[in-house]
Amino acid sequence: MLKAQYNARGPVPEASIEAVSFEKPVLDSGQVLIEVLAAPINPSDVLTLTGEYGMLPPLPAVGGNEGVGRVVEQGAGVDAPAVGQTVLLPVGCGTWASHVVASAGELVPLPNDADPQQLAMMTVNPPTASLLLSEFVDLAAGDWVIQNAANSGVGGYLIQLARLRGYKTVNVVRRESAVAAVEAEGADVVLVDGDDLRQRVLEATGGEMPRLAIDAVGGAATDRIAACLGEGGILVNYGAMSREPCQIAPLNLVFKDIQVKGFWLARWFQQASAEQKMKVFGEVAGLIAAGKLHARVAASFSLEQIKEAVAAAAAGEREGKVMVVPNRS
Template structure:
């Protein structure tokens, strides 16, 4: 089978190679999936670069998420059938034609959920779902989010409609403001506007209940300043690659809380029933069309260079998939 692999960390376009590798058989408790679709997420590229928190032994096959069809079942596995469409949680190596994974990590795809949506169900929608849970967001609450045009950002906009909270979206490009308003955001501001902090303060005179930041740097610190007393900010990314500039006075005198969120850590710590509940509820919402992620383009595995180059462009309006 073909697999997109790397022998050392570095620029994905430089270190990844499409290789022919032996097709393995599943061991006890495992299944083999024929991979159907995989998104290109920032976490995938960061892992190849060697700067992600989860580092596989090298050499390794890239890819942390995708949709597969069960094509072989190992000894002791029950409750699953050949030909069943599933989403693997905690996968490593989805950028290949096939994947061996523990059956305990699988979740069935609801009827009617499109392949391109199911392939993206874990990394971004689940991150948004869990952060909203951990922040206790509900009716009338305000959430501020950076990188709001991202997949996580768009999922949070849709979750706000389901749960009754409101979202102030922060983006780098003015063109994204109208796009997010049309997508259902309650408010959107461009951080390139020197007046954006004044506008945000006027919009939220009492401060926001919570914030989620995927950028870091000075922007993350500004978001903390917009929290109400006792507010919380979750940090789930560092796209700027700059240290988070936290205002000490805000943390002390307004008792703000800033803590990290990493989906991989949640997977390790969550009880099986908690993990199953979250994924089951999320997949049901996606199957009902209440949460969707736009897709801008799809490429075959053989065109991986074009796919990655496309995924790295700024200003995209949807995910890039490898099919």
């Protein structure tokens, strides 16, 4: 059995992490042993390795915050989930491992016949996209939503969910080479970021101004996307890919009454009821199993290749998610 462990944090995310062996754990009552099928590497995972994320586990730690696996052994007193059942791994349990132990009662069963790599990405990015669309503005069919970082994992899910709900999307990317992949997701409009973004958005929407803007970049990009909103619009920031603070001019903040809010999925998980969580996960799992929601996979790596995997995830100009597939034959 292997796990991707790190004992320190630093500016080069792949430097401290490595695959180490461990003995098969002894199960306590109520626990199950799970063979990990797939686990993604998210931007938050990279920031955790560099020490820049908002919530850091004590060291030493095993990487990975989400994934899916298959139950291979039950402890005493466990009737379900059954051996062979695909399950969603608990958030933050160290999913970059060949096997994990979890309490049976906290596991969410998933369709056994769905693509495990697609299911593995359902804990973080799809709920983020879904909640960004529902928690801040009461949108109606035909409304426009604008987002930057549209070629990101969240961006792709947001495009698909918006289309399923009847919304139209303006999608901003930072390079021309990303346009085609975003269009293939079903985007209504794709534009490369720039100083004249507002003018081009108005031309593309026929003069309609979105009431909701989703920002994952920060820096000056925040103000450019804010300028595209109508009066009283809401801008939600959930990331800082530029590594710069969000900037917004008084013209937008004061005179257009734009509201700026933040969203962190970890906080939502802390505050949401079990019913709210199951509603979101149920929607996402159903759409993935039905083939209506997907994410691009750029590459998949074994646990022995964890350094290469983290380096690939941290690199720029990548189309799709980097996956860890621990038990690939």
